[in-house]
Amino acid sequence: MLGHTFKGGIHPYDGKELSKDKAISSVLPKGELVYPLSQHIGAPAVPVVEKGEHVLVGQKIAEAGGFVSAPIHASVSGTVKGIEKRLTVTGNIADCIVIENDGKYEEVVWPERKPLDQMTPKEILEIVKEAGVVGMGGAGFPTHVKLSPKEPEKIDYVIANCAECEPYLTSDYRRMIENPELLVGGMKVLLRIFPHAKGVIAVEDNKKDAIEYLEEAAKDEPNIQVVALKTKYPQGAERMLIYAVTGRKLNSSMLPADVGCVVDNCDTVVSLYRAAVQGRPLMHRIVTVTGDAVQDPRNFSVCTGTSYRELLEAAGGLKTEPEKIISGGPMMGFGLYSLDVPVTKTSSALLCMTKDEVSRYEETACINCGRCVEACPEQLLPSRLADASVHHREAWFEQHNGLECCECGCCSYVCPARRPLTQYIKSMRKIILGKKKKK
Amino acid sequence: MSGLLKVSSNPHVRARMKTDNIMLLVLIALLPASFFGVWNFGLRSLAVLAVSVASAVLTEYIYEKLMHKKITIGDFSAAVTGLLLGLNLPSTVPLWLPVIGTVFAILFVKQLFGGLGQNFMNPALAGRCFLLLSFAGRMTDFTWDGISGATPLAALKAGNPVRVLDLFLGKTAGTIGETSVVAILIGAVVLLWFEVIDLRIPGSYLLSFAVCTLLFGGHGLDFGFLLAELCGGGLMLGAFFMATDYVTSPITKNGQIVYGIALGILTAVFRFLGSAAEGVSYAIIIGNLLVPVIEKVTEPTAFGREPFWKRGKKA
Numbered sequence: 001m002l003g004h005t006f007k008g009g010i011h012p013y014d015g016k017e018l019s020k021d022k023a024i025s026s027v028l029p030k031g032e033l034v035y036p037l038s039q040h041i042g043a044p045a046v047p048v049v050e051k052g053e054h055v056l057v058g059q060k061i062a063e064a065g066g067f068v069s070a071p072i073h074a075s076v077s078g079t080v081k082g083i084e085k086r087l088t089v090t091g092n093i094a095d096c097i098v099i100e101n102d103g104k105y106e107e108v109v110w111p112e113r114k115p116l117d118q119m120t121p122k123e124i125l126e127i128v129k130e131a132g133v134v135g136m137g138g139a140g141f142p143t144h145v146k147l148s149p150k151e152p153e154k155i156d157y158v159i160a161n162c163a164e165c166e167p168y169l170t171s172d173y174r175r176m177i178e179n180p181e182l183l184v185g186g187m188k189v190l191l192r193i194f195p196h197a198k199g200v201i202a203v204e205d206n207k208k209d210a211i212e213y214l215e216e217a218a219k220d221e222p223n224i225q226v227v228a229l230k231t232k233y234p235q236g237a238e239r240m241l242i243y244a245v246t247g248r249k250l251n252s253s254m255l256p257a258d259v260g261c262v263v264d265n266c267d268t269v270v271s272l273y274r275a276a277v278q279g280r281p282l283m284h285r286i287v288t289v290t291g292d293a294v295q296d297p298r299n300f301s302v303c304t305g306t307s308y309r310e311l312l313e314a315a316g317g318l319k320t321e322p323e324k325i326i327s328g329g330p331m332m333g334f335g336l337y338s339l340d341v342p343v344t345k346t347s348s349a350l351l352c353m354t355k356d357e358v359s360r361y362e363e364t365a366c367i368n369c370g371r372c373v374e375a376c377p378e379q380l381l382p383s384r385l386a387d388a389s390v391h392h393r394e395a396w397f398e399q400h401n402g403l404e405c406c407e408c409g410c411c412s413y414v415c416p417a418r419r420p421l422t423q424y425i426k427s428m429r430k431i432i433l434g435k436k437k438k439k
Numbered sequence: 440m441s442g443l444l445k446v447s448s449n450p451h452v453r454a455r456m457k458t459d460n461i462m463l464l465v466l467i468a469l470l471p472a473s474f475f476g477v478w479n480f481g482l483r484s485l486a487v488l489a490v491s492v493a494s495a496v497l498t499e500y501i502y503e504k505l506m507h508k509k510i511t512i513g514d515f516s517a518a519v520t521g522l523l524l525g526l527n528l529p530s531t532v533p534l535w536l537p538v539i540g541t542v543f544a545i546l547f548v549k550q551l552f553g554g555l556g557q558n559f560m561n562p563a564l565a566g567r568c569f570l571l572l573s574f575a576g577r578m579t580d581f582t583w584d585g586i587s588g589a590t591p592l593a594a595l596k597a598g599n600p601v602r603v604l605d606l607f608l609g610k611t612a613g614t615i616g617e618t619s620v621v622a623i624l625i626g627a628v629v630l631l632w633f634e635v636i637d638l639r640i641p642g643s644y645l646l647s648f649a650v651c652t653l654l655f656g657g658h659g660l661d662f663g664f665l666l667a668e669l670c671g672g673g674l675m676l677g678a679f680f681m682a683t684d685y686v687t688s689p690i691t692k693n694g695q696i697v698y699g700i701a702l703g704i705l706t707a708v709f710r711f712l713g714s715a716a717e718g719v720s721y722a723i724i725i726g727n728l729l730v731p732v733i734e735k736v737t738e739p740t741a742f743g744r745e746p747f748w749k750r751g752k753k754a
Contacts, residue, residue: 006742007742010454012452012454013452091446167452239742243742249743250743251741251742251743251744252743321442322444323442323444324444324445324447324451325444330449330450330451330452331449331450331451331452332449332450333449333451335444335445335446335447335448335449335451336444336446337443337444337446338444356445356447356451357452357453358445358447358452358453359445359447364511364514365511365554365555365556365557366556367461367516367555367556367686368556368685368686368687368688368690369461369690370685370689370690370691370692370695371456373690373691373692373739374692377742378741378742379740379742380739380741381691381739383690384690400738401741401744404741404742404743404744407449409450412449412453413450413452413453413454414454415453416454416456416457416458416460417458417556418453418457418458420447420448422448422449422450423447423449426448
């Protein structure tokens, strides 16, 4: 086949050794939990609880605001303090449901589920939709939408994205080591929806032990295969992953289903299992708390809505004064200016760095070295697109496929002139896409 | 946690290689050729190199100071230009000659077009060609071992035999830095090792020149002649250190191969059809002018998209 990789990409310092051997432990939140109504792509969820109402663990507190949307469930029991504007990870101040935790963790009565082989795909999809499952790799695309392609019989690959190419992140890795059976179980749910498809669990080859565990867990499933991918960033980008596994290329305006693929992130697949087999909605996720400024880097199973500050305290607090705190990994994460933001369905990590190398650099002139061209997984000309962005040449930008950019950050990473190429391209994309939306 | 946090757009990490590191590596990679030149041609050539580097850096500094621009001599690019120009001069030139050459290179070719990254021609080579045209006599006065004589390439053109081993080691007449293939290759290995350059440009350049030599060199399948042509003159220095100049070579990977092939053909044209024995410098600066066109036709096809030549036909 293709050596299971793609053209371009980079090999940044991966920092995974800080937290990779730390078993997942639970963090029980104290005080209030904050649930942003918009923690997925699509319409914000609509609250179905009122101020003062008592809620239980697993109770739906907001329902989907449309087809491309997802409901939200309480992860603790307690009282609704209100629906307020709160600071979220991206720096926006957005509507959030705030719940005061009573610390009792009283649960709703979990629904009984039929055995998997007796459920129809339609029933499973309904369950997934109601459970509020969204893509937990970062984008937060509602999973039931992804699982409802126009021609489901044409899907011949179901891929679990366990590449975890983003440096420092070890949440998916711990999941594969500790609960490979949940992952395989989730794959079986997916294969029930797409019976003609082949199941592939795609893992980067720097996680040899995870591959072994998964192969062991999937040994009785002839239709599920574990594929080792070359370790390279951004191997876990959806289009790169599909290419590495199947050799099929798709552009930014196509969906994976257009080439017969369905791709779900590792933790998302586990959530599918929890929803379809165990009857639990999505209300927990694994978050890696790491970085050289953290006392005791850890992997936590976290209730959504927990504040980042509590996670940091659970990891022993700070060892040194951090200069930069990032939600997510160093390549695609968001820089935070406050720790008082909640964990959402898409938060994968809290990364505290003693030194922010980026702010030390000053942008200098492009020397046309071509490193960005070599690194670009989309085979674009990043330095030229950045120039077009600086000079507001929108037509040129679009004509030269600037909209194909996946904002992976490889070009900025390699640039010896320290130009923030990704940022330039990103802002131009936002402008053009915004104008297109208006039309 | 008391201090304020830094916030910026992703990514939050950077690779180690910076512009000044790259330029410094190029300077280091040029050291073997420089040392060999000084050993081969005597201390006089050290003075030429020193004046050349100093005046290049000084020109850039003074211009930027006068124009109230940011001083960029710290990125070592002016030093690289100065050293490359120095290595392209005979050791016998009067010391005011490198000054004129570097002032032309830095001021007219580089700074007036917008500084680093904006020049459309390799400044060192443009400077050299300027000197060649203006001071032809002094620029072609090659003295070696106390005798003023022809360069190996000129001898070759005149039909006289040359010793390929001497060419390879560099014990011949020529400019300060171009004679020793060994010294140049050591530097090239340094650049390749640190991934400052790759083999696309030098490889396709040398290969296409070799093919042209065999086909049109007039010596048929004479490998001795081929080796002498490859090792003689400024070809090796040009292929590894000047054709690979980032600013004046294509940014696209396929374009770099096209560019290398074009340089090989141009060099062969100058050497075999022209009146002079040498043509690397002219080939490269003419090649520089082809870069925008080459880039245009070799734009890579975006992942999952139609190739550019089909673009626009649909929809």
